[in-house]
């Protein structure tokens with residue numbers, strides 16, 4: 123794109139344009155986006171249709187969806203004044219950044235992590251500090267404390283995507299209580315881990331916890347996320363969010379999801395068991411290094427060219443994620459945990475790919 127033609131764009135867009143891309147060839151085994159492999163039962167989809175049918179589609183949803191927010195708050199066991207709802211947690215992250223970041227401000231985003239954080243922060247002109255994860259991909263509390271000292275915001279995914287690592291709760295408590303930065307803890311994969319920072323939100327006005335229904339609740343296609351923070355901070359974040367951001371279909375689906383949480387999350391134990399099984403089998407594979415994960419995906423490295431390995435598996439109908447372009451992950455791929463038969467197909471495809479793709483010469 124010629125800058126002379128489009129003078130109206132921000133300078134940083136030239137670097138970012140096309141930054142959030144995803145190559146998604148059609149494959150029968152889709153393990154590339156950390157989705158839940160089990161779709162909603164038809165009866166629950168029908169319940170959502172019934173809810174939506176009863177409503178007036180010509181009217182805007184409530185200006186502030188108080189009842190709906192109260193229902194989400196009850197589910198999370200927090201006060202409704204602490205909850206903001208959004209069209210996916212990505213939307214709320216955007217609102218948090220719009221409310222806090224601008225040129226001249228620093229944000230700590232330990233790398234490698236979810237790509238969107240850095241893209242959005244740079245779009246808003248903020249300076250991104252990338253320290254915080256050690257070479258073993260574990261959070262480094264001392265490095266985070268130092269980096270947070272002159273930063274406005276610190277963003278941590280726990281479990282982190284794509285590494286699967288988690289922040290130690292005692293470290294987090296210390297960091298949030300001893301620094302003045304805003305700490306954003308993205309718990310998109312909370313249900314696969316089980317530890318949360320929600321309790322800390324009650325006493326720490328500089329902490330925000332993000333949750334999504336895209337993963338454990340198998341609702342990625344409907345877009346719903348929420349954030350929990352101190353009520354005073356919430357008023358400020360709410361001002362940075364678009365009005366009417368949630369449509370009536372999403373709200374109806376979330377109400378059904380909460381009502382039937384036990385059914386929708388019923389497969390979690392199986393997904394976690396499968397995560398451990400696939401980890402064990404990858405560990406036993408010669409030339410494969412797999413990182414411990416508390417989420418519904420695994421990060422692994424081999425001595426083969428990752429793109430060639432990815433392509434070889436695609437050719438056998440298995441789609442994983444090539445994350446070798448992420449900082450520090452030059453040899454890595456990420457695989458979501460699917461149904462047992464999908465995981466078996468992945469393991470077989472990887473075994474074949476390793477025989478097909480020759481080792482890379484050591485540099």
Ligand SMILES: Cc1ncc(COP(=O)(O)O)c(C=O)c1O
Pocket residue numbers: 155156209210211212213236279282283308310333334335336342345346347
């Ligand atoms: C760490 C992390 N946060 C957030 C999201 C997206 O959440 P949502 O679908 O609620 O926008 C993802 C999706 O992969 C993710 O990995």
